[in-house]
Every structure is written in C-alpha cells, then in structure tokens.
Amino acid sequence: MDDETARLYADLWAHVEPESSRRLLLAALDAFADRGFEAATTRDISRRAGMSPAAVYVHYRSKVEMLGEIMRIGHESVLASARAAMDERDGPSERTAAFVSAFSSWHARFSTLGQVTAHELRALPPERFGEILALRQATERLVADELRAGAADGELHVDDLQGTVRAIMSLGVDSARWYTPQRGGDPESIGRLHADLVLRMLR
Amino acid sequence: MDDETARLYADLWAHVEPESSRRLLLAALDAFADRGFEAATTRDISRRAGMSPAAVYVHYRSKVEMLGEIMRIGHESVLASARAAMDERDGPSERTAAFVSAFSSWHARFSTLGQVTAHELRALPPERFGEILALRQATERLVADELRAGAADGELHVDDLQGTVRAIMSLGVDSARWYTPQRGGDPESIGRLHADLVLRMLR
DNA sequence: CTTCAGTGACTAAGCGCTTGCTTAGAGTGG
DNA sequence: CCACTCTAAGCAAGCGCTTAGTCACTGAAG
Numbered sequence: 001m002d003d004e005t006a007r008l009y010a011d012l013w014a015h016v017e018p019e020s021s022r023r024l025l026l027a028a029l030d031a032f033a034d035r036g037f038e039a040a041t042t043r044d045i046s047r048r049a050g051m052s053p054a055a056v057y058v059h060y061r062s063k064v065e066m067l068g069e070i071m072r073i074g075h076e077s078v079l080a081s082a083r084a085a086m087d088e089r090d091g092p093s094e095r096t097a098a099f100v101s102a103f104s105s106w107h108a109r110f111s112t113l114g115q116v117t118a119h120e121l122r123a124l125p126p127e128r129f130g131e132i133l134a135l136r137q138a139t140e141r142l143v144a145d146e147l148r149a150g151a152a153d154g155e156l157h158v159d160d161l162q163g164t165v166r167a168i169m170s171l172g173v174d175s176a177r178w179y180t181p182q183r184g185g186d187p188e189s190i191g192r193l194h195a196d197l198v199l200r201m202l203r
Numbered sequence: 204m205d206d207e208t209a210r211l212y213a214d215l216w217a218h219v220e221p222e223s224s225r226r227l228l229l230a231a232l233d234a235f236a237d238r239g240f241e242a243a244t245t246r247d248i249s250r251r252a253g254m255s256p257a258a259v260y261v262h263y264r265s266k267v268e269m270l271g272e273i274m275r276i277g278h279e280s281v282l283a284s285a286r287a288a289m290d291e292r293d294g295p296s297e298r299t300a301a302f303v304s305a306f307s308s309w310h311a312r313f314s315t316l317g318q319v320t321a322h323e324l325r326a327l328p329p330e331r332f333g334e335i336l337a338l339r340q341a342t343e344r345l346v347a348d349e350l351r352a353g354a355a356d357g358e359l360h361v362d363d364l365q366g367t368v369r370a371i372m373s374l375g376v377d378s379a380r381w382y383t384p385q386r387g388g389d390p391e392s393i394g395r396l397h398a399d400l401v402l403r404m405l406r
Numbered sequence: 407c408t409t410c411a412g413t414g415a416c417t418a419a420g421c422g423c424t425t426g427c428t429t430a431g432a433g434t435g436g
Numbered sequence: 437c438c439a440c441t442c443t444a445a446g447c448a449a450g451c452g453c454t455t456a457g458t459c460a461c462t463g464a465a466g
Contacts, residue, residue, distance in 0.1 A: 170377035
C-alpha cells in the first residue's frame with residue numbers, strides 16, 4: 001500500500017469510533033474479503049482484531065450489522081469520490097472520463113472493500129438492501145446523465161445507453177476482483193487506462 | 204429461457220450420468236448461485252433435487268466435489284464456445300470480435316453458471332484450483348494472441364495488452380452478475396453490444 | 407486523600423442449533 | 437441371491453450469539 005492509498009484508507013475509517021469498533025470493522029472487512037461473508041466466522045473476526053469472540057457483540061448487534069456498516073461506508077465513498085472528480089471538469093466527455101477514472105481507481109485502490117461491496121449485497125437484510133441499492137443507483141445515474149447529455153449534443157456516440165452504462169460499471173467493479181498492487185501497477189494507472197478505453201469507445 | 208438457450212443448456216449437462224447425478228448437480232448449481240457456495244447447504248441441494256440429504260453422498264464424495272464438477276464443466280464450456288466462434292472468422296479484428304461476442308453472450312446466457320465460475324474459485328481445494336486456473340488462462344490467451352497479432356500488423360490499436368485483455372474479460376464476466384432475461388434483452392444482443400464497444404476501443 | 411458505588415469495555419464459558427457427512431438398513435430390478 | 441439406489445436417523449464439530457462476571461477507571465461523598 002503506497003502513501004496516498006494509506007492516507008485515503010485512514011480517512012475512510014477515521015469516523016468509526018471508538019478505536020475498538022474500528023479495529024473490529026476492519027478485521028471483519030478482511031475476513032469477508034478473504035473468505036466471503038458466509039464463510040467468515042465471528043471467531044475469526046475477533047481473532048484478527050486481537051479480542052475475544054464476545055467482544056464483537058459489545059460494539060455490534062450482529063455479524064450482518066458489521067457487513068451493513070462496511071457496505072454503507074464503501075458505497076458512500078465511491079459515490080463521493082466520483083462526484084468530487086467530476087466536479088473539477090466540464091463537458092460530457094471530460095466528466096465521463098473523470099467518472100471512469102475515479103470509479104475504476106477506487107475499486108483497484110480499495111480492492112478488498114470493492115470485493116465486499118460488489119458481491120455481498122444478497123447477505124443484507126431487506127432494510128439495509130434498499131439503502132445500499134439507492135446509493136448504487138445514484139452512482140450509476142452520474143454516468144448515465146453525462147452519456148445522455150453527450151449523446152444529445154453529438155459529443156458522444158451512444159447507441160445503447162443502459163448497456164454502455166453497465167459496461168462502464170463492469171470495468172470498474174471487476175477491477176476489485178483481479179487487482180493487486182503487484183499485478184496491476186498503481187490504482188491511478190488503471191483509472192487512466194479505463195478512462196482512455198471508454199473515451200475511445202464513445203467516439 | 205428461450206428455446207436456443209434451453210437447447211444449449213441441455214447439451215451442457217447431457218453427459219452427466221445417471222440422471223440423478225445430473226439433477227443433483229443442477230440443484231447444487233442453483234443453490235450455489237442463489238446463496239453462494241458457503242451458505243448453500245447439502246440439505247438445500249438435496250431438497251431442490253427432490254431427494255433425501257444422504258442421496259448427495261451416493262453420487263458425490265463431498266459438497267466441494269460438486270462445486271469442482273460445476274466449475275470444470277463451466278470453464279470448459281466457455282473456452283469451447285469462444286474457440287468455436289473464433290474458428291469461423293479470419294483476421295485479428297474479426298476474431299477478437301468473435302471472442303468478445305461469444306464470451307459475453309455465454310456469461311449472459313448461463314448467468315447462474317457464470318456467477319459460480321467467476322466467484323467461487325477460492326472455495327476449491329488446491330488440486331482443483333490449478334486445473335480450473337489453467338482453463339481460465341487458456342481462455343485469456345485466446346484474446347491476448349489476437350490483440351498481439353492485431354497490434355503487430357497495425358490493424359488494432361493496443362497500448363496496454365494485459366490491461367486491455369482484462370477489460371475485455373471484465374465486460375463478459377460481470378455480465379453474469381447483472382444479467383437477467385428481463386433486464387438485458389437476449390444474450391446475443393449483449394454479445395453484439397460488447398463486440399461493438401471493444402472494436403471501437405481498439406481503433 | 408481515601409473510599410466506594412457506578413460505568414463501560416471486555417472475557418470465559420457455554421447454549422441451542424445447524425452443518426457436512428456417516429451408518430445401517432430398506433426397496434427394487436436382474 | 438447380488439448390486440445398486442436411496443432413506444431414516446444421527447454423530448461430531450462448528451456456528452452465531454448470550455450470560456454472568458472481571459477489570460480498570462470515574463467522580464462525588466466522607
């Protein structure tokens with residue numbers, strides 16, 4: 001993990017207090033990413049956090065509540081970083097590229113978090129499911145709006161709006177599955193590559 | 204499921220004999236896709252197959268052996284259909300488009316199988332893991348070879364070979380996650396869309 | 407300055423339940 | 437009779453979570 005990633009990672013979890021709650025949540029994230037939510041045990045989580053099995057229940061009501069927190073923090077984080085990147089640009093092409101770059105590099109940078117956010121949705125109870133789905137759809141809408149605007153003024157070539165949006169999301173989401181710092185270079189370069197590929201396919 | 208899909212689906216499992224073994228394997232596939240390998244229980248699998256829990260062990264040594272069979276059949280099937288599609292075409296662009304179209308439409312068509320093959324690799328024991336990984340790499344090599352050839356003779360524009368291969372695989376693999384016959388149209392149209400997008404990004 | 411009830415973080419032990427899998431035997435066709 | 441397919445019953449182990457209590461610390465009363 002490079003310095004930039006370390007700083008952003010610390011920011012992501014800084015507001016989880018007290019420190020023991022944060023340590024448990026990070027331990028849960030590691031366990032969920034390593035083995036999947038269902039295979040990860042509360043004993044494994046507590047061991048990774050250096051505490052007894054019962055300590056989990058001092059800070060969280062259940063294992064699935066920990067997953068819910070992780071999912072919320074993760075989804076809010078991608079949405080925020082995509083928004084921030086787009087705000088610095090003007091025009092559909094530029095803003096689409098900004099989105100793609102931010103979205104893909106986020107998934108590479110926080111690949112353990114990305115794996116969990118992408119594939120453990122089904123484990124959430126219905127209330128939480130709706131909340132998280134709404135965040136995901138808001139993120140999708142960010143690109144969809146740019147593609148629609150770009151198609152309208154002829155700046156972008158878009159035959160199938162929904163299909164193109166899904167393709168863009170796929171590039172990003174799937175980065176979390178295969179990316180490692182060893183194999184993929186730094187997260188920014190993934191973002192740049194994907195932004196480049198997407199711009200080419202929209203002209 | 205349309206007629207074409209039904210026929211291909213039947214072909215996929217036809218060689219699993221006797222019929223009880225096949226019914227159990229298909230029940231396991233549904234259970235793994237619905238809830239994930241770890242969350243799916245052998246009792247759930249046997250119930251879906253209309254048999255008692257012990258019946259599983261008449262035909263398979265363990266739950267994980269069922270997963271291994273499903274993974275092998277799935278990976279062999281994508282590889283075969285990509286090869287078949289490419290054999291009908293000539294030249295890097297055409298053959299790359301054939302690969303993308305076959306790979307993505309396979310993942311849409313067999314989306315439950317695609318979900319399992321893509322995300323349950325970690326549950327396999329080491330021997331099986333290696334066998335499956337080899338099939339996956341052979342599939343990747345199919346596109347990589349075309350992109351290399353296309354780049355060499357100037358027909359295709361490829362800045363980052365490995366990155367472009369991964370992007371192509373991501374489009375296909377992730378289709379299994381979001382595709383449903385209701386939301387995505389027919390599998391072929393997904394394949395055509397992705398082939399089109401990829402060709403545009405390679406020019 | 408000492409005392410001590412109150413508070414919040416944490417653990418040892420374990421409860422009730424479900425898991426993957428086994429065993430012993432029944433049913434059936436050749 | 438054997439060979440094969442399947443089931444009823446259940447075992448050992450591991451699961452999420454609870455209970456009862458320890459411990460370090462706080463702040464007001466004596």
